[in-house]
């Protein structure tokens with residue numbers, strides 16, 4: 001497991017709490033990066049398994065993201081990274097939550113050829129969680145390739161994590177989130193572009209507006225995103241592939257073997 005912890009600076013924690021995201025360089029050693037790339041390629045080249053492939057090649061969603069959800073259930077090597085304490089502990093430092101649980105992971109490949117942007121959106125409206133706090137469930141997005149505007153790096157609107165009650169954006173036929181009534185005070189021109197070397201990451205709060213460029217290169221852009229939540233988070237009843245079929249009642253804690261406590 002990737003257990004060796006990494007201490008974040010006070011400035012990084014303060015930046016996250018103020019702006020709803022932060023970039024952290026060099027969270028994987030070169031050896032760990034090589035290992036994770038191998039595991040992810042094996043995972044994505046395996047058509048079977050317990051993970052959920054959300055669209056097939058040629059599909060409209062696939063042009064935005066070739067996505068496999070819960071790779072940790074498909075591949076023991078992916079589990080080494082997803083369940084390891086390092087990333088959950090960094091999230092604990094950023095949020096100050098007492099306990100951190102896994103919600104799910106996803107491999108996110110932006111494929112070359114007719115690639116589409118990942119439109120501006122918030123994540124939290126899709127997640128089946130009741131609690132709405134100053135800081136929310138959140139993601140780490142780890143780059144497995146160097147990323148910039150040419151192959152799908154991420155952008156974030158600072159302080160947009162404070163915006164509540166917007167509709168979830170359809171990632172295939174998106175509405176402009178900035179046109180929604182409650183988002184009028186946000187300005188896409190203030191967005192920060194996070195160009196990164198492979199092995200670096202961003203963290204973002206579930207409410208932070210974010211976007212990724214299309215991939216104009218001839219290679220897939222590979223990223224691993226892991227979604228974490230505060231221990232004690234409860235189920236809202238909203239449909240979601242991770243919780244559908246688990247027999248949860250509204251108000252039940254999101255916990256158990258498929259959503260383990262990691263830090």
Ligand SMILES: O=C(O)CCC(=O)C(=O)O
Pocket residue numbers: 065108110118123139141152210211212223225
């Ligand atoms: O990888 C991408 O293009 C978008 C990722 C994203 O929206 C997320 O991790 O929340």
